[in-house]
Amino acid sequence: MATADVAVVGAGLAGLTAAIRLAEAGARVHVLAAGHxxxxxxxxxxxxxxxxxxxxSQEAIDRLAMVPGHPYGVLAAELPAALAWLRAVLAREGFELEGAPGDPLRAIPTAIGATRLAALLPAGMAGALPAWAPDETLVVCGPAGFRDFWPEAIAGALRRPSSWRGQTPPGRIExxxxxxxxxxxxxxxxxxxxARLFDDPAWRRAALEGIARAVAARSRAPGRVALPAILGLNDHPAALAAAREILPLLPFEVALAPPSVPGLRLYAVLRGALRRHGGRLQxxxxxxxxxxxxxxxxxxxxxxxxxxxxxxxxxVVLATGGIAGGGIVADGPATLREEVLGLPVDGPPAGNWLSDDALSPAGHPLETAGIRTDRHLRPVAPAGSTADGRPIAENVRVAGSLLAGQRYLRERCGDGVALASGVLAARKLAGVAR
Amino acid sequence: MTIADIVAQASAPGQPRSVGLSADECLKCNVCTTACPVARVTDLFPGPKYSGPQAQRFRLGSELAPGSGRLSVVPSPDRSVDYCSGCGFCTTACPADVKIAEMNNRARGALRSGRRPRLRDWLLGQTDLTGRLGGLTEPLANWGLHNRLVRVLIDRILRIDRRAPLPRFARRSFRSRLGRHWRGRWSANAPAPATSVVYFHGCAANYYEPEVGQAAIDVLERNGFTVIVPPQVCCGLPLISNGLYAPARGRARSNIAVLAGYARAGYRIVGTSTSCTHTLKAEYREMLDIDDADARMVAEATWDICELLVDLHAQGRLDTRFGALDRTLPYHAPCQLRSHGIGLPALDLFELVPGLRAIDLDHDCCGIAGTYGLKSEKYEIAMAVGKPLFERIRAGGAEQVACDSETCRWQIAAATGARLRHPVELLAEAYDAYLAAEP
Structure with a gap:
């Protein structure tokens, strides 16, 4: 039998945030996760x-906080401090988050030539944030033979004005x-x-010089270059600096299908921070x-x-994710089960789990399934029961996408809820000694 | 018989969850690929997803329950799965519970079944035989295995890389040094189970590192246990990793025949090699399909020594009178330990030793993966896998590094020049330090 002050279940953003905050405060923390x-x-x-x-984003946060039962009702107030903390953890390893919650949400190109709304991006991707000027060129540039990034297809899709969500597109797309x-x-x-090749200083210089020549042949300033998110895995800050120095236009990284290199970089920073403070990860x-x-x-x-x-x-901090992360599973045709403790799940009634439209703007019905908590993030008894709203597990805190009342994908609030609930869960458990 | 029949049959209620059919849970997310130390450094291995769940579609027939008739299928679409080192990180990283490493291990076995094994692979699988021969011919064997010319010849003829880290045979085996320890099979005269443990020393402690076996005995006796060292053969893991399942089953049956007697009588079986203990715990069942009551009894009775000591500590039964060891100690957790799923118990124990500052090196694999890194075609891959670990150790400048598994210790020692020690050796030293400091 192993022992810890706090056990954290889940190694996503919520679990790692809670674990690092607790370890920083001196607790012996042990993270258990099903997988990455x-x-x-x-x-x-x-x-x-x-x-x-x-x-x-701030406008979205404020509105979501007014929705009854949405986690932001409690967590919105935690967000500024949580974000400042994350920026500091990243900065220690040379990573920077650009943008702020109050900045306008921008349409950011993706690897399928669509756009997604974002306001807060790592430095490598942040070149996509400023509004496009009508005289700017976007050059979509990728390595030949790389199956996850097809420049012609991406540029073709981005040339449709409808891809830009009503925002001004670049004047020209190559x-x-x-x-x-x-x-x-x-x-x-x-x-x-x-990405590992871009960790090698000599190789990346040669590669970037080749990219620079190809880009220069297509376009002159003003403009920007969209590259797949491969600018270094273990030495990204240096690879990004080299790209900015060598390329004739401002480069920015575009998110790819999994595995996500920017996500791996974030994970490595968080894992390192946890280890530095003596936390365990299994x-x-x-x-x-x-x-x-x-x-x-x-x-x-x-x-x-x-x-x-x-x-x-x-x-215990429970940060196992919602139906997408595996924290909640559909057990047979009518039951939603919380995997670790069997907590009561708040979700759509059986029969309303599926929608006819796979890409419905309302999101997937099961996305809302989660664990209802009190203001201290303790799980509570289900609505309608005699103990309705009262905590049912005194020393448990729920964090991240497992929290009920949110549509973490559709509302794009997953990372904010994860960070803020991770920080709050850690604060609520500060001083827990076994 | 159709594929649908196979699936229906294998997933019928009551059937143990099939390694091969777990491929059905794969989301193709590639998380396993991010965790693979081998795919990180070479194109020769396309990664766990391609060799595992993806190629599994071609191998489904090998998943049929015994006796149900087998489809004639190709064991694997190509031979690249041979470059899997079997470290197991893919399985632990998988969010969908696909048994990727186990699938690849079986595919390697299937690639080789029905063929005569390479002499090299056969030889590397026989660690007990080579250990016995080496011990008999020591010091000649030690001279030969560390002589450059001989190693070049071995490399040419056998394809065991001339630079690969081979251990030195001990002058006297661990077993031959044993004192009045009970060495027989279980009988009513054996020391009582509540105050004794059965020690599975494995080949490494017996033939190469008797000091590790001695340290285990010292630490266990210090905690009031009588140590029983019953007859035993190699656990069979080197055979399994070289795809030689039939002789591995023979080894497994010999060990189970002896150990089950003790397990049934309530003894705990403890080992100092995380590889051997993991084999007793899991691989007899998962890899060799030996799943009878005796095998299960042995599996459930088996403990890694650090796991056992942490458990004693949790019950307040560990003697924590450790003397000070004033040093910084980098620690590497071997792949096989992680497959136990028991955390990093050595680090918990190091925290109990005054002055000892253990640092988790937090690197996945040293590269050697048992016998993988010894092979000429894989030596450089293995060194590349371990390179960041070696660099971290060299940069830290510590004279000693701790690691629970023998082949990892030999690999890291050869690559860094550091002195590699089993955690239990440090605990024995700390107990001695306490006695020495006592007035």
Missing amino acids: ATTHWAPGGIDLGALPDSRT AVSVELPGLAGRRNLSSLDL VGEAVHGTIDAAGRVAELRAPAAAREFVLSAGA
């Missing part, structure tokens, strides 16, 4: 909120593919392979626990080789 996921899948920005008709050094004979290149664990008669969770268990792994902890 959200950080490795997410496009790499920090989405705080974006509604179809909101001008800024596409160019570039043979990168030494890759002619290589097949099956992934974003990871390319991946590959299908964790479960029970609430005892006193309304506490005393230990978590996970199947291990031959026996269960048992972690005894003074408190």
